[in-house]
Amino acid sequence: MTQLAEQPVAAPHREHADADMLRVSDLHAFYGESHILHGVDFNVKRGELVTLLGRNGAGRSTTLKSIMNMVGRRTGSILINGNETLDMKPHRIPRLGVGYCPEERGIFASLDVEENLLLPPTVRSGGMSLDEIYDMFPNLYERRRSQGTRLSGGEQQMLAMARILRTGARMLLLDEITEGLAPVIVQTLGEVLVKLRDRGMTIVLVEQNFRFAAPLADRHYVMEHGRIIEEISAAELPSKRDHLHTLLGV
């Protein structure tokens, strides 16, 4: 398995239908001396849309960053497409077909919109073309020559998402994409997520806005104090809604 981890792209025969795209086991993560994740366990099947819910500081963003190897030290196991990635260098992980959209969006001020879009290298074939992306986000086409950080918050969010669709990533890790955005933009983002799921994308959504996430997701994981404390499927959701609201404190 460790040898396979050195391969930038998983062998095709691994890609059978309902295998796990992502399997995280007993994941601990540390920033310097502080121990942030305390044994996170969850899995995401190919083509699933799964949310990580929880209060601020529960460790949801850190979980996504740990998957990308962007935190300090990590222990446990993170299998992406069957490849152990714990010892992989950060720049190798996207080449397994992972696209990461950070909470702070990370739009580059020194690049214009189109340069931002074209920036992430293609990691696999089968990504969306620039035309398809502009089709999905017409605003970005109109503003393609603007400096990236001159866009509105909603447009920046669309740009941050659109950017990783071009690369051929099959699994998207999206951190708080609706945060601080107007309801109409949130609705547009919801429609985009449905389209991406229909294209067979696997999506892990860290979300504060439960009403946004609830109708989209196949399953929900609730995090608290750096652990997964509850797993709720879409079918169980109506009966567990009150319980969930208590957990999230909403």
Added chain:
Amino acid sequence: MTMIFGVPLAVFMGQLLLGLINGAFYALLSLGLAVIFGLLKIVNFAHGAMYMLGAFATLLGMRYLGINYWAALLLAPLFVGLLGMVIERLLLRRIGHLDHLYGLLLTFGLALIFEGSLVNFFGVSGARYPTPDALQGGYQLGFMFLPIYRAWVLLAALVVCLGTWFIIERTRLGAYLRAGTENPALMQSFGVNVPLLITLTYGFGVALAAFAGVLAAPLYPVSPTMGSNLLIVVFAVVVIGGMGSILGAILTGLGMGLIEGLTKVYYPEAANTVIFLVMILVLMLRPAGLFGKEA
């Protein structure tokens, strides 16, 4: 005879050309410093030593290996660039997570080691490097005499500066560089090998200095201290232009050379200090530099 503000035209133009030549060196060196500072956030005090090593590689290459000027123009920057990559990989990377002051101290120490070792072998008096045959002589333009080698230095420096600007501002690799400067962690999450990018950038930055060193070899005495003398002025130029702007580094370099040249014509006593006066003025009025972004 035509006079410009009481100075003969030929003298005026001659000093202007000298100023531009100096400016071309300032531009090449401050450009390398700006590129390195952008991605590594290191104030590269070894930059003058790299310029000096470029000149020495040219001199010693000819003396011991029979490498001519034209080959040196390519080989000396390549050699120094590789040396820079080794330095980055083995030394600078280890202190990358520390305060930037450590990078400054380390590169300053390296500069002293390079200079000291060469002083030990070659002394400080400096050696002459012959102007290549094809670039000897000059043209009488009527209003001034234009030495071919100086015209060549100006042209070569400008081409390399603009080429660097083009790569950084207009190509995909340059976009990686600019984006990596802003947010290296995110660039890694896109699958860009940022540590490799940093090594190559440092190598490229010091190769620019070495290129300037090759150009300087036939103009100035090749001596171990030639770099440290120049570097102080170049740092003033960088402060005036503002860190991090590529075009700013080029324009400020040329501009400061011109100002220095003009001062030589009208008030020679101040020629060596005028750049520092401009620096003080700029620091008072625009602390981020003429082209720098306000932090």
